[in-house]
């Protein structure tokens with residue numbers, strides 16, 4: 001099979017906001033306890049942060065991490081997690097029905113983020129709480145001093161404010177599983193008033209209004225229309241969440257899920273623009289895809305979990321090779337929508353539906369999905385270009401006219417680098433892709449990285465990295481054209497300089 005592609009400097013989509021390579025740490029399962037934090041572990045530093053985990057996080061170059069939830073935040077009292085550790089209470093954590101020791105909280109996370117070289121995206125509780133707790137919390141985090149909450153922070157050992165810039169106004173507030181679920185009008189009102197109060201404390205923050213929990217929610221897309229009608233002028237972003245799974249073991253259909261993702265992004269964008277028109281607003285609302293991933297392998301296990309344990313192994317999906325391909329496709333989709341998707345968080349970062357795992361033996365290791373995430377984060381910085389792709393197509397149970405070849409291109413003008421991310425979704429056939437790069441004179445191929453495996457269900461473990469990239473991709477540049485062999489079911493990174 002054959003495909004053609006044209007790449008040109010002038011076909012610009014937008015600058016890639018690096019925060020599209022964000023991630024997420026929730027107080028859930030072993031994400032915090034036994035994940036990023038494990039006091040007494042041989043690899044832990046003086047603050048109890050796992051240095052082996054920190055180095056894998058740094059390799060990913062994660063620019064922003066959402067915290068502390070997730071569903072957990074909707075019944076969380078932030079005050080429980082600050083101050084002397086011996087005074088912090090054990091609480092029933094209602095979202096995941098565990099015991100939260102509060103040994104780790106806001107200040108520890110701010111320290112961890114600094115060590116990881118990442119920014120904090122902080123979520124506030126709009127389930128059981130509202131304006132008052134939020135305004136106190138932001139005063140504690142961001143006000144320099146001389147007031148009750150900012151001085152309390154100083155008393156807790158944090159002289160300087162954390163200056164957290166990005167704040168989520170609650171989490172999945174449309175979901176019946178949420179503690180304190182809201183109707184769209186209830187949410188719109190409380191989010192707007194909370195946003196106003198938070199901005200009075202710190203006018204420099206950016207705020208994310210809660211969108212639907214996923215595109216199958218019965219209230220989608222009306223939820224967006226009603227809530228944004230309230231929050232449009234206060235918020236800068238609307239959130240989107242989506243998880244995927246190959247529950248029917250139909251790999252061709254599974255890999256086509258980026259079509260659904262694309263439709264979801266376009267629908268939310270249209271609603272934002274409808275509200276913009278309705279309000280005669282000058283502002284364009286951007287999208288924060290602040291939860292996305294594959295999540296289904298661990299569902300059955302989690303149903304059997306005994307309640308009220310401390311940091312049990314919840315949501316520990318072990319990812320296979322086809323999951324890594326879909327993750328690559330999702331990242332390609334974000335890059336192709338770089339004009340509106342400004343933030344995105346792979347949910348989550350460690351142990352809980354995560355690219356990084358820790359095991360009982362004490363080491364940290366990389367799941368299959370780690371690789372496409374790392375490649376895009378490391379090489380996908382610059383301007384997203386619109387590749388013109390002509391590819392053979394396929395139909396599946398849920399989708400029609402799905403191109404086998406899916407691509408995104410990032411041009412880093414400063415470093416004079418072009419990176420082509422390409423997925424071949426054909427389950428059996430390799431595809432020869434002819435890429436016209438004649439606009440990039442004097443560029444050479446630096447490397448062609450490939451993630452491939454004969455077994456779509458191959459997984460990595462702490463002992464065996466069965467799925468990992470190699471650099472022996474076959475592509476050749478001649479007379480302004482690359483002839484690239486894109487093997488069946490493979491993720492490719494072709495770097496030019």
Ligand code: AHR
Nearest residue numbers: 026070071072171172347
């Ligand atoms: O990431 C796991 C959970 O998925 C989050 O807590 C919630 O927001 C979503 O439903």
